[in-house]
Amino acid sequence: MSDPTFASPPCFAHEIEDGWNGFEPVDPQTAADVARWRRSERERLIAARLAMPAEERRALAREIARALDGLVAAVSQPVIGLYWPFRGEPDLRDWMADRCRSGARVALPVVVARDRPLRFREWRPGCPMERGVWNIPVPAGGCDLSPGIVVSPVVGADRAGYRLGYGGGYYDRTLAAMPAKPLTIGVGYPAAAVDTIFPQPHDIPFDRMILGGVCRERGR
Secondary structure, rough: OOOOOOOOOOOOOHHEEEOOOEEEEEOOHHHHHHHHHHHHHHHHHHHHHHHHHHHHHHHHHHHHHHHHHHHHHOOOOOOOOOOOOOOOOOOOOHHHHHHHHHEEEEEEEEEOOOOOOEEEEEOOOOOOOOHHHHHOOEEEEOOOOOOOOEEOOOOEOOOOOOOEEOOOOOOHHHHHHOOOOOEEEEEEHHHHHHHOOOOOOOOOOOEEEEOOEEEEEOOO
16 A cells, blocks of 8 residues: 555546645646646757757766765665666666665666556666667566665756656656655756646655756755
8 A cells, every 4th residue: 555645646636636625626728728838848848958968968967976876875775766868868877887886776667557657677787678668778577676766857847846757647656656655856957947847636746856966855
């Protein structure tokens, strides 16, 4: 059973919002306007990310890795859910390998079915890989792990800790289903910062956001 203190099942969550009198139906026009804005903002931010020079992306990824070091240093032999870079996301593969060599266990997200939580499958340097959904490489074998730390790429991020992703809702669905709350860390480039993503009731805020070398705690 998932921990009710940090998440709620996403079923029908898109049809309600947190109003002054509890959860209330969303105005259909407002919901359509927000969905349209999120699609447009997602396209804008991805285009800006892909337009960045490769060397700038590499330099910012190194800054992100240093900030991550500071967050995970106090955890002995952590289990870290990471990701394989896609569409210009920060490339943390060297950092992943370093974590493994330092005694951490690393797992990559695997889509098992649409509208289902992700599974995190153990990854090690040199392990066999196969093409997953959207042709993103995933470990071909290995056991499933339950991360105590989840590092997720963001398309956009606001100061309240909400992340704008690709629109599939996989991370929100996954975090809602996890038996214990992990430390959640969103990572991206400084240009990913937005005033708000207009979060929906099913969106789950992250504990930390690292945009470039700057690490922000939720709400700060």
